[in-house]
Amino acid sequence: MSDDTPGAERDPVTEAIRALRAEAGQRPGGDSGPPGVRLAVDNDAELMRMAEALLFAAVEPLDLDTLKARLPSGADVRAVIAALQAKYQSAGIQLMEVGGRWRFQTAPDLAFLLRTEREEPRKLSQAALETLAIIAYHQPVTRAEIEDIRGVAVSRGTLDQLLEMKWIRLRGRRRSPGRPVTYGVTDGFLDYFGLASLGDLPGVSDLKAAGLLSSRLPPDFMIPEPGRILPGEEEDLFSDEEAADFHVDFLDVEEED
CATH class of the missing domain: 1.10.10.10 (Winged helix-like DNA-binding domain superfamily/Winged helix DNA-binding domain)
Structure with missing residues (x-):
């Protein structure tokens, strides 16, 4: 039976939309006329x-x-x-x-x-976890700066492993003597740890609450704002093609951490 047949049950929502469409068709449009009904x-x-x-x-x-x-x-x-x-x-x-x-x-x-x-066949070493944390909080950061913060040399395989996992990437070259390469984390890192942005990384209070920081910290202790470029740290960023073609080569032989 058709909806137009006398006595047929009609859906009130359908009828309301039909009435609005009919009213809109009878009203003039444009800025000069009265406002028409917009669906x-x-x-x-x-x-x-x-x-x-x-x-x-x-x-x-x-x-x-x-x-x-x-x-x-x-x-x-x-x-x-x-x-x-x-x-x-x-x-x-x-x-x-x-x-x-x-x-x-x-x-x-x-x-x-x-x-x-x-069972995970491959786990991050303590050295890799520390290096990853330093890059996340200090990026853009060079290899020398990572070593300075950790107090030990970065082993040959640590950065290679993080690059292979696509958790870190080559950002570019620092505008300083020697033009060192800088590192930063990737969207894959944010995705894996469920972070919308670097700003969602835990702060000092969060790390203390999780038992990852000692409650007895130096009074001047602070965690840097991730991604903040400090004066003198400007860098020339790599394009995707340049980063893909760049080869990280450690000339000196190093001992594993």
Whole structure:
């Protein structure tokens, strides 16, 4: 039976939308006429569906510029992202920001469902963990600066291992005598540790609470702001091609840590 047949049951929502469309069609448009009825809800829902499809199909997190290029012209990408976050807030998957990019991932409280116990054939040594922490908090940092902070030489395999794991990268060359190479962490590092940005790294109070720092610290002890360029530390950044072609070669023979 057709919806127009007398006596047929009609969905009130459908009827309301039909009435709004009819009213919008009878009113003049443009800035000079009275404001017509805009079915923004329909447009917003379609934009959310498009962004949802892009984020689900992407093999890696997407930034706002990528989403903006794919969505219709004039789309408010930030508003769409906020709407999707609200939509999935209580769902089994959530829209999360990782390193300035967006992706769908399992809700944190359901992570135990996907957790599996397996033996890791390769673990980071204490030296590698210390080196990684120094790079994360002090980047951009040179190899000599890492050695100065740790008080021991960086072994040949430590930086190679972190580079191979794609947790650190070559940033560029410091504008200082010798033009030393500088290191920084990657989006893969942020992704693995669940950090939206370097600003989410734990501070002194967090490290103390976790038992990773002694409660008896020197009064002038501080943790640097990650990624902050201090005077005299300017660097010339590598392009992706230059970083890929660069070979780290230690000329001197060193003992492992």
